[in-house]
Amino acid sequence: MDVVNDLLMLTSARTFAATGDGLRRRQAAGLSLREVAAAVGISPTTLWRWEKGQRTPRGRAAIAWACLLDELGRKVRTR
Template sequence: MSSTEIFRLSRMRADVLSGQARLTRLNARLSLSELAGLCGVDPSTVWRWEQGIRVPRGEAALRYARALDVLAQAQARTDVRP
């Protein structure tokens, strides 16, 4: 695992614990099912992650972290005001 992936996982897990991961999904107007499909997991898995019941792990965690990064970056671009 690369240092970039380790950093991404660490940041994603902090965002899950703080509730930011859920807010990122909601701000992007994605359902649990839509994000779960991107991550290759069941919607109940994403729900458990967002509720703090489970910690994202393995390749699914990396896909989840990547998806959240893309959503957060897209949100940051739309937040820029002239």
């Protein structure tokens, strides 16, 4: 496990949540709330709260979410 990379991704997850960019990236990729929540191992309600900035993303699921959003950002830009 790369601790530095994990911490950087956790920081990214929190930025995605605070700015609403996580929601924008998911929608731009055409993915549903349920699809992304299942992919990162959380409930749709938790993801919704993250996307709305109502909860701070934490733990391994937050890191997985940030990794997914980072990749989605790359894919959407290259279309």
